[in-house]
Amino acid sequence: MFVTPSISMQDGSVELQQMRYVIAVAETSSFTRAAERCLVVQSALSHQIARLERELGAKLFERTSRRVRLTPAGAAFLTAARQCLDAADRAAAEVAAAVGEVRGRLAVGLIPTVAAVDIPRALGEFRQDYPSVRISLRVGASEELVEQVKEGGIDVAFLGLPTTQRPEGVFSHELARDRLVAVVSPDHRLANERAITLRTLSSEMFVDLPPKTAGRAQSDQAFAAAGLTRDVAFEVTSAYLIAGLVGQGLGVAMLPSAYVPQLTGVTTIEVVDAPARVEYIIWSRVSRTPAATAFLAILDIPLGQQ
Template sequence: MELQQLRYVIAVAQTLNFTRAAERCRVVQSALSHQIAALERELGARLFERTSRRVRLTPAGEAFLPAARECLEAADRARAEVAAAGGQIVGRLAVGAIPTVTAIDLPVALSHYRRRHPRVHITLTSAGSDVLVERVRRGEIDVAFLGLPPRAEPKGVQSRRLAGGELVAVVAPGYHRTERETDLRGLADEPFIDFRVGAAGRAQSDEAFAAAGVRREVPFEVSSADFMVDLVRQGLGVGMLPAAYAPRSPGLRVIRLRDAPTRVEHLIWDDRPSPAAAAFVELIQTGSGADERQG
């Protein structure tokens, strides 16, 4: 059994198409098919069902796939560890971040990291905090930036608190409210645009309104800050955004809140970070990304 054969199996499982898998692996289809057939003979079981219309994993293929991924990840990790022992950081760095991260200048930090470690392949995924925590636990993402209510802590991962901040209410320029400051009770009768129930971004607001003894209506639930901003601009309701993030959305009016909801941003990573991930965590912890921005 060879690592290349495992790569071919994973590529076919992801694309469910031998031609596209061969293109992804940069080999001719006949070579990829031959290697998978040889692996199936060695295993004594077919990994894929092939018809003229579709390709799908067999039960044996479903059982084989997780172990194949683990083998490739272990091989990549071994190469990275050997390179790190020689002073070179190689491999991959999969970063996740909430769209409203403000504790660091993430583009600057990634740029600084790439210049320091040019042999690392960097990817970035944007998602909600709950999704990012789970993906770090599963090893799909190496490090992630979250925003959580003050009393919440990420579970099952290593973490560091970065910075906290207040949320503000945002409305369209022509919205009927004209004040620059109020409290949560003063917004009780407004329709709100917020994240889905259960999301960390929603919990920050829900907990603050509950503590203030205020019930509010949230007729518009969104999955991203950009979508929230688009709806707010149309005058459909009041949005809640981190105070440090709100200025990135020109054309909105900000209403400060005397009893504002708060959140804390966290950097999280796996219990056994790869050399590439460990180097990124060190960069953030030492403030090198921030220093780059200021300089």
């Protein structure tokens, strides 16, 4: 019997392909785009979903002339469908690995300012060695990536955390430690300084990451520990956008020293009492796909790390 939180069926006739169709419609909000993604004609996809709805005894989608959206039953089915497809993919990958072939998927997550590993080069090397693996890449905040690794949505992730924080609920390996530096526009009044303090910076307008992110916490904790406050006028999620705003003289920022050489149009200054950050690579405590194992091996990561 197939069971979800709100729907069930007795004959076990739900097919993996039907699940793929439901996921595609849910992610594209369109039967037409879902059919294009799945490489089938729309009538065939619509027929299979209608058949599934009859078998389940519940509507999965609300259809209007303007949009398609999940019903509560559809949302429940979507969660279970993703879990089933992921389990099927993992099973196929494990069978392939047993006969010496690595295939399946490798989902990698990273923060925008990762600097300890050349990600494009590492993925390029992996693709050469394991061409049958489908690689995907997602950029996000450290705390979001940790949760996605726990949930199985991402296999391996690269994080940056304050020295007061460690990844929890996942396996982790420390890659590097780095200090933050001040980033200002070339014509800023501090641009010619060799080194400054947090107190000097505290009177400036700041560009930074959103509140409650690990990247923002590094600076917030440092200023608070020094008994200082600052004005963060611009909150953005992209390091390149941070640099763009700084370059236009709209504020100053603090970024990892190993990352800022990638930026142009800004000047960096050492901060003598700057906070530090630690870069980690993390992977699941629960399960590790053959592709994830192979990728960690390429990076020479010891798998026994906690």
